Amino acid sequence: MATKSVKSTKSKSETKVCCGTARDIPLSESDAAGLALVFAALSDPVRLRLLSIISSAPDGEVCACDLVTPIGKSQPTVSHHLRILFEAGLVEREKRGVWVWYRAVPERLDAVASRLR
Amino acid sequence: MATKSVKSTKSKSETKVCCGTARDIPLSESDAAGLALVFAALSDPVRLRLLSIISSAPDGEVCACDLVTPIGKSQPTVSHHLRILFEAGLVEREKRGVWVWYRAVPERLDAVASRLR
DNA sequence: AAACGATATTGACAAACATCAATATGCTAA
DNA sequence: TTAGCATATTGATGTTTGTCAATATCGTTT
Numbered sequence: 001m002a003t004k005s006v007k008s009t010k011s012k013s014e015t016k017v018c019c020g021t022a023r024d025i026p027l028s029e030s031d032a033a034g035l036a037l038v039f040a041a042l043s044d045p046v047r048l049r050l051l052s053i054i055s056s057a058p059d060g061e062v063c064a065c066d067l068v069t070p071i072g073k074s075q076p077t078v079s080h081h082l083r084i085l086f087e088a089g090l091v092e093r094e095k096r097g098v099w100v101w102y103r104a105v106p107e108r109l110d111a112v113a114s115r116l117r
Numbered sequence: 118m119a120t121k122s123v124k125s126t127k128s129k130s131e132t133k134v135c136c137g138t139a140r141d142i143p144l145s146e147s148d149a150a151g152l153a154l155v156f157a158a159l160s161d162p163v164r165l166r167l168l169s170i171i172s173s174a175p176d177g178e179v180c181a182c183d184l185v186t187p188i189g190k191s192q193p194t195v196s197h198h199l200r201i202l203f204e205a206g207l208v209e210r211e212k213r214g215v216w217v218w219y220r221a222v223p224e225r226l227d228a229v230a231s232r233l234r
Numbered sequence: 235a236a237a238c239g240a241t242a243t244t245g246a247c248a249a250a251c252a253t254c255a256a257t258a259t260g261c262t263a264a
Numbered sequence: 265t266t267a268g269c270a271t272a273t274t275g276a277t278g279t280t281t282g283t284c285a286a287t288a289t290c291g292t293t294t
Contacts (some may be wrong), residue, residue, distance in 0.1 A: 018180030018216055018240095025187055027169035032162035039165075043157035044252080045149035052144035063135030065270065070142055074254055079272055081252090098261050098270050099135055106234070113233040116226045135270095161282080182240065191284055196242055198282090215240050215291050 038112050041088035046071060047081045054091055055104040064093075064100045155229050158205035163188060164198045171208060172221040181210075181217045 027035075041047060049071060054062050068078050082102060085091045089108045094101050144152075158164060166188060171179050185195050199219060202208045206225045211218050 016176070018182050025166050025170055026173045027166050029162065029166070032165040032169070035165055036160050036162045039156050040160035043153050043160045045146065045153045046252085048149040048152055048156075049142055049144050049146070052149070053142055056143045059133070063270095065135050073252090075271075076255080076273080077253055083272085095261090095271090100271065109233045113230040116230040117223070157281095163282085180240095190282090192241075193243080193285080194283055200242080212241090212291090217241065 035112075035115060038088050038090070038108075041084050041090060042112075044081065044084075046073060046077070047085055050078070050081055051085060051090060051104065054102050055106075061094075061101045061103045064102060067102075152229075152232060155205050155207070155225075158201050158207060159229075161198065161201075163190060163194075164202055167195070167198055168202060168207060168221065171219050172223075178211075178218045178220045181219060184219075 042051075050067060053067065053070065064079070064082065067082070068075050071078055073081075082091070082093070086093055086102075089105060091102050091104055094103075159168075167184060170184060170187065181196070181199065184199070185192050188195055190198075199208070199210070203210055206222060208219050208221055211220075
């Protein structure tokens with residue numbers, strides 16, 4: 001790293017000098033870890049498609065039994081991905097009888113989206 | 118999965134029946150894969166902090182040499198993470214002399230953010 | 235040219251992850 | 265209560281990922 005007190009060693013291609021000012025990091029370590037968890041939940045194609053199906057459901061909710069076939073993965077795999085979405089707060093679930101209904105949590109998506117700026 | 122043509126087998130706790138309508142998935146498989154790559158780039162705390170530092174730089178750019186110390190990881194590790202951010206289109210880089218300057222790509226962040234709804 | 239410094243790449247390794255078969259749990263219906 | 269179905273969990277396996285030491289690459293300076 002270049003030292004802080006470089007005076008004016010400009011070469012033809014540079015005007016500025018990197019200075020090593022230890023500015024504070026805007027995003028704290030624990031905030032970053034928390035945010036990273038949500039993005040990790042969104043970092044799998046299967047989960048994105050699940051979220052897509054759930055979010056665009058006419059009734060706002062989808063039965064888990066209707067998610068296995070269109071996704072094309074085994075039932076345990078789909079269940080696993082739904083759990084990760086749930087734990088990230090991206091969907092909520094409600095058991096009614098034998099079936100489990102999933103709904104998207106748009107406020108959560110908005111919250112994440114707004115932190116991208 | 119429940120069959121499609123269930124007529125009215127309501128039990129006390131349910132009004133609706135899951136129906137197995139094979140609706141189209143709004144998000145295509147390849148779109149999902151592409152989006153997942155960007156979210157994967159955002160799914161690491163170190164990369165989120167790098168992006169945070171770069172995005173909030175007064176000059177809009179930061180020298181790579183000023184990223185190693187505040188992140189607290191080895192130089193190869195930081196270089197590795199910067200590469201992933203770059204390949205995801207989240208930052209751009211410019212080599213000037215010995216140094217490499219990184220800038221955020223806000224349009225990219227906006228594009229990703231807007232797809233979260 | 236030779237030495238030095240900033241950045242990138244390689245190789246290795248442990249931890250995390252996606253996936254499925256098998257099994258467990260829990261609700262409903264006969 | 266027993267049978268059957270929807271969902272969740274467990275265990276195993278191959279793959280991906282984060283990390284660092286060592287090394288390579290490439291400007292710059294002497």
